[in-house]
Amino acid sequence: MDRTGFKAALVAVALAASGLLATAHSATAADTELARNGGFEAGLTGWSCTAGSGAAVTSPTHSGTSALKATPAGNDNARCSQTVSVKPNSDYSLSGWVQGGYVYLGASGTGTTDVSTWTGSATSWQQLSTSFRTGPSTTQVTVYTHGWYGTSAYHADDISLVGPGGDPATVPAAPTGLRAGAPGTTSVPLDWTASSGATGYHVYRDGTRVATVTGTSATVGGLTASTTYSFRVSAVNEAGESPRSAAASATTAPGGSGGGADLPAHALVGYLHASFANGSGYTRMSDVPDSWDVINLAFGEPTSATSGDIRFGLCPVAECPNAESAADFKAAIKAKQAAGKKVLISIGGANGQVQLATTAARDAFVSSVSKIIDEYGLDGLDIDFEGHSLSLNTGDTDFRSPTTPVIVNLISAIRNLKAKYGSDFVLTMAPETFFVQLGYQYYGSGPWGGQDPRAGAYLPVIHALRDDLTLLHVQDYNSGPIMGLDNQYHSMGGADFHIAMTDMLLTGFPVAGDQSKVFPALRPEQVAIGLPASTQAGNGHTVPAEVNKALDCLTKKTNCGSYTTHGTWPALRGLMTWSINWDRFNQWEFSRNFDAYRWS
Incomplete structure (x- = not known):
């Protein structure tokens, strides 16, 4: 008898002695050990562990020379499983020895009631046992172990499934x-x-x-x-x-094809209230300090939500008495560009709903945005779609192949603009957090019925245009808490909120928990952190000390709080703020802090 068989026999003897087999069902001559490599003496042969979480180790073991060690991650519970052939209408006993915190042992696909048992604390080897009866047409069940999200590693050994064996499966054909x-x-x-x-x-x-x-x-x-x-x-x-x-x-596509290659390694992005006034006051383009490397003109807005026709004009003198003339505004833009700055038209904003539901709206968008870019001599486009501008249709469940017209047409429109203006065209996006982050929990409505169809709706746009994208700066404000890859919620206003959101973008994440649909990481030079410049600018204002903590953690892996990042990214591009006007109102606190911090 080999060691694997010997270990299985010991487990069966122990079960019989304890009476567990007898209480589960009456043993028959047809009962046999069905778990393959339950002692992990042959490594992980026969077992499949999610996200590469499992490994065979030599210590600690319950018996023999090997056992399973599986390590959960923030978005993975380290599930190790195997599928076993069984007979219908039959009784089975499942057991195993485990060690660690939060260890589960169970069986699924039984055809009756799936079963599991667990322990929340096993400081030494502890046996878990359960039993089940198969349904009238059940020929396969899956037995598994798993831990819990973000907790420490667990160990398992001597996994045993005893009962009548089913007809053996055959190896599937090649895909x-x-x-x-x-x-x-x-x-x-x-x-x-x-x-x-x-x-x-x-x-x-x-x-x-x-x-x-x-x-x-x-x-x-x-x-x-x-x-x-x-x-x-x-x-x-x-x-x-x-x-x-x-x-x-x-x-693979060429790297760094997005415009803005001549931006500084670490840049400051700000929105300039050019078409309206609010409590922050009007700021002339010529009065924008040199701190700002990218200036987004707020806002180009549609003539109607569905027209695709975008218009932009300077704030009227009646509303903004100190506004410059159009000629002076254009001259100031040229002066900024001569100094190496980028000036973009930002489309949307909170009041500018843009829904490109038809190809006619798409074409009107391309034509009207081109006119604005040409008239003012701009460097590119910022997409700041909010509200219901981007909502997924039911059934649109794969960000890699979107079918919702407002998303398909937006992607097409931006590609047309990129083709018209060439490789120097600067493209930035400023989604609200739930347009991106909630794709980690559920993607749109579809099979997650009842959820907000805007959840994750930016993901297909970002993914389709990732090779043309200069900067993504998610609005880390005016949001509820977000769930990070540690499966913990983080609230606005502290460093951990910004660290967790940025870590997701730079690490990648499974969409709606589907490991086969992983949103790939962006390059660090494509990512900036979006923040309000003052308490008046939006909920979630973050004081300079917390901003610096977030930058320290992400770029140096120092000064981190409770969140552990999945990497270190010294090439992180920088910060975005709403807005230049509000920063001026707040005595330039935001930009002065960034100027003092800029890292090498």
């Missing part, structure tokens, strides 16, 4: 129809046709396995720009792994 979608600079989306009987798929890049997913799509990240890769996929179930599919090749 067909492997297709590479539109590549980014550092990622390639893949999809393929399902293989009958498969419980998962292995994804290979140039012969190396890089991912395991349960669905029929995956995004392979961590790639190099302007590089050709070959991909293959295999299907797996408890019987084994299929041959690999035919290859699909893709070449």
Whole structure:
């Protein structure tokens, strides 16, 4: 008897001695040990662990020389599972030995009531046991262990499933129809046709396995720009792994194709109230300090929500008595550009609903925005769509292939503008937090019915245009708490809120909890943190000391609070604020603090 078999036999003897088998069902000669490699003596053979969370270790073990160690991450509970063939209408006993905090043992797909048992604290080896009966047509069940999100690693050993064995599964056929979608600079989306009987798929890049997913799509990240890769996929179930599919090749996009390559390494972005007045007062373009590297003119607004026709004009003298003339305004823009600054037209804002629901609206958007850019000699465009400008239609559940017209048309319109003005065209976006962050929890409505269809609605726009995007500066204000990759909520006004939001953008995250739909990380030079310049400018004002803590943590991994980042990004581009006018109202506190901080 090999060591694996010996360990399984010891577990069965222990169960029988304790009476657990007898209480679950009457043992018969057909009962057998069904868990494969339950003692992990053969490493992880037979087991699949989410997000690479599992490993076979030599200490601690309950018996033998190996055990499972699985480590949850912020968005993963370290679930390790295997699918087992069973018989319908039959009784089974499941047990295992565990150590650590928050360890679960269970079975799913039973055809009756799925079962699980857990412990919240096992400082030494502790046995978990449960039992179930299969349904009248059940031929497979999945047994699993998992921990809890963001907690410490757990250990498991001697996993045992005892009962009548079912008909053995057969190895699935190789997947067909492997297709590479539109590549980014550092990622390639893949999809393929399902293989009958498969419980998962292995994804290979140039012969190396890089991912395991349960669905029929995956995004392979961590790639190099302007590089050709070959991909293959295999299907797996408890019987084994299929041959690999035919290859699909893709070449990643060139890096740094977004405009603004001549921006400083660390930049300050601000909105200038050019078309209206409020309590902050009017600021002339010529009076904007040199601190500001990107100046977004607020706002170009539509003639109606659905027209796509965008208009921009300077604040009327009756409303802004100290406003400059159009000629002086244009001359000041040229002076800023001569000094290396970028001046953009920002479209939308809180009062400017823009819904490009038709191709006619899309074309009107391109034409009217072009007129504004040409008239004022601007460097590009800022998208500041808020409210219901971007809402997902029910059933639009994949950010990589959007079908909602207002999103498809917006992407097309921006691509047309980029094509017209060339590689120097500067593109920035300023989504509100829930347009981005809530894609981590649920993406739109669709199968998550009842949720706000705006949740995550910017994700397909950002993803489709990531290679043209100069800067993304999420509005880290006027928001409720956000959930970070640590699965903890963080409130506005403190460093952890900005650290958690930025870490998501620079790390990437599964959308709506689907590990096969991972939103790839942006480059750090594409990301700035959006903040209000004063307490009057918006909810969530962050004092300079907390702003500096966030920058320290993200760029140096020092001065961090309770949130642990997934990396260190000294190339983080900088900060955005609403607004230049409010910063002037607040004695230039925001920009002076950034000027003093600017890091090398």
